[in-house]
Amino acid sequence: MNTGELAELGQQLRVDSVRAAAAAGSGHPTSSMSAADLMAVLLARHLHYDFDHPDHPGNDRFVLSKGHASPLMYAAFKAAGAIDDEELLTFRKLGSRLEGHPTPRQLPWVETATGSLGQGLPVGVGLALAGKRLDHADYRVWVLCGDSELAEGSVWEAAEHAAYEHLDNLVAIVDVNRLGQRGPTRHGHDLDAYARRFQAFGWHTVEVDGHDVDAVDRAYGEALSTAGQPTAILARTLKGRGVEAVQDREGLHGKPLPDAEEAIAELGGPRDLTVRVHQPPDARALHSVPAGQFTPPRWDRGEEAATRDAFGEALAALGTARADVVVLDGEVGDSTRAEQFAKEHPERYFECYIAEQQMVATAVGMAARGWTPYAATFAAFLTRAHDFVRMASISGSGLCLVGSHAGVAIGQDGPSQMGLEDLAMMRAVHGSTVLYPCDANQTARLVEAMAGLDGIRYLRTSRGAGPVIYGPDERFPVGGSKVLRSSGEDRLTLVAAGITVPEALKAADALAELGIAARVIDLYSVKPVDRDTLRRAADETGCLVTVEDHHLEGGLGDAVSGAFTDGRPVPRLVRLAVRSMPGSATPEEQLHAAGIDAESIAAAGRLLVEEAIVP
Template identity: 85%
Template structure:
């Protein structure tokens, strides 16, 4: 398009943003209006995209990091012919695909859910990494950010990672409109303040008037020709551009324009420009198909093997069988054992360093391109990335997360390294799967199983060695459990997983020697939980004891209670969990101090049985 046509297209995007927000009675039209010219030039002159084939391997990828500016995105979809005007005006209404913040669950042209600011660029880095190192295609990733979200640390994790990886297929467009939600941003219209920061991370930067369509056009062309560096286009814009009542004025964020019809008239009235978006080049994603058969490692009964070791060895084996599996690690691969995968498949291994937000975001970006990522770090450190996990669920992303060094059982490192909240936070994620193996063969089977699941999958692994109690051919279906001790004379049931499963078995043996028969359930699938087995145990034994190397809130105890959430009577229940603040000690000392070792389980069981028979 020429200059005049681009100006008209920008005005159309503004008008349609105003109309959509007015029809909804809510939304962010002023944030959309500031970036309208930036979007118009990109859509008409530089984006290569087939809207009829959103999965086309040659399509450029566009990420709206400032997700609240969704009216602009939907107006662009209308200009491209992907939606019509009638659908545009369903914005934010029940049943509409055009939600307040865009999600790929509703629209096939959306790469990732946004709205929690600071996430679009990190995910865009993951998509760009896919293009460079996995897909080996020349699609470009365009990310539109707002200036307010550049206060988020995740933006700079992404910027450093992109610069380090020389992602010259990545361009971020920063809409510097000066105004945030409650007033001016930190740097206002100081474009160089932003440019200096990007340059510090080895980015090529271009400062531009974001309403000069010719200057914007040249900036995009310069980004396309820049080699060896990602490009940041820092664009000075005005919030609410084109309507005097709101242009560059505070207090207009997140609300429809007060006089929408007058604003539309001031912008030149509705238009119906249709853009023929450039077609992508023919492309084919070249990926290793793998052997097709997973030969799982096999461990002998009685061997002492850490589940983190079994995870690493199995992940390498799964990577051999499946060419779509990739691994990401937060600079702890020697501890998580992700390094086993790195040695076997270095071309599909990504070192994200100690930047857990970027690690999870990159996994989301790779999943959007059809890869099956496993992202690993200490369980405790996944808390830093929790918002990215939450948003990944909203995106419908299929990612595998593995947290090692869980619980007080890690011993002397102390509480800062002990994952004690991870089961709770992962169980709370919509549609998640949460698995906690107790031995090496179980871990191997669950790793292979989770690679084929959907949604967010979490595996909790342990640092210390544990005895192998299952044979290598044992099956562990997700949603199941294993009953390891059982008889018609059982007085109570102990439910455990991972480290405490071994403690529960030892306690059951000690109690059995005194004539107290105890059922033991290995609840390796914490979510979904095996309701049928738990209900049967409650009916047959009357008493349940849950024991977990985790905080009391949200872990195995709560998972067990979920089995009785249908209104049936809840059995007599004792919950053993970590309730104090641990210090540094040996693993055995830590378990005892927390009251979750075999001795503590035995004591709780005896008390429960005695109470149950008191007349």
């Protein structure tokens, strides 16, 4: 396309953005209009993409970080022939693939769900890292950002990581249109302010008039020719460009244009230009997954081992069996034990430093390229990245997350290091799987099982060594549980997971000395939960005690009580959990202070049985 045709394409993208929002009665056309020329030049001149084969290994990757500008993306899809005009006008309607903010669930040309601002560039870093170090492909990653989202700290985590990794295959296109949702942005049209920040992190920058298609074309070419650095193209634009009633005016964010027909006429009316997007170069197919035999590490019953140690050894073994497994860590690999994978498979290990948002975003990008990422840090610090986990679920991403140092059982480090909210956080994620092993052999098997699951998977590991309860050949199906003590005389059931399983077994021994038979269930699968075993225990024993090294809300106790929400009678239920704010103490003192050690469990069980037999 020549200059005039590029300008016409930009106008078409504006018109179609206005039309889509008008048909929906909602949307963000003005945010789409500011970036229309940026998109037109990219689509017609620089993007290499086969829309008929979105999985082509040579395709460039495009991320719309300012996801509210989805009308622009959908208008570009129409111009490329991926969708037709009829579908464009289904924008935001029930059953349409064209959601208010884009997701890859039904649109194969979308890399990741966006709309929570500040996430597109971090995910783009993951895509670019995959291209450089895993796929060994020459594709480019183009990320269209808004200026408002540059206030998010996650953007600067991404900026530093991209420069550190010399990701010259990554281009951030910043649509500096000056206006946010409620008014002007922090820096307005001061492109130099943004340039100084990107340059400080080690990026090459280009400042450009975002409505001069020839200048934009040259800027993209400069980005493509820059080696050793990512490039940020800082484009001065006007929100609502081309329509006098809305151009560069406040108070119009997220609203259809007041008079769509008049605006379309002012923009020159509808067009029907079709773009022949450059085809990607030939590239090798994505990696295959060898059907290697997973040989788990083994421990004998009665040994002492920490589940975090078992995680590290099992992960290294899984990396040998599966070439698609990659590991990311938040600069605590010596504590999470992820470093064991790094020693055996350094080419598939990624140090993300203390940037948990970027760590999870990198995992999302790699998962989008077909890899199976395991991302590990302290359970407490995953809370920083929860929004990235939430958005990964919306994307349908497959991530294996591992949180170590969970609960008060870590001891003297104190509450800032204790994951006491993680089970609730991960259980609340749509479609998630939450696993909490109690011993080394169980951990090894669940590490392997995670790789074969869909969606967000979370494994909780413990810092201190505990007894090996299971033999090395025991199996642990996801959604199952293990009944460790049972008899026909059971008068209550103790339900535990992880660190509290050995405590529950000790409590059962203490209760037995008092003539009270107690069933013990290891509920290692916290989500999905083994409803059948719990209901059977309730029917046969009548009383349940749940015990967890986690806050009361949202963890094991809630998972168990949720098994009785189908209208059946709810059993007598006592929930032991961490109810106060812990301080520093030994692990044994912490468990006792929280009321979740063997002594406390036995006391609660005894009281429950005594109350149950009072006439």
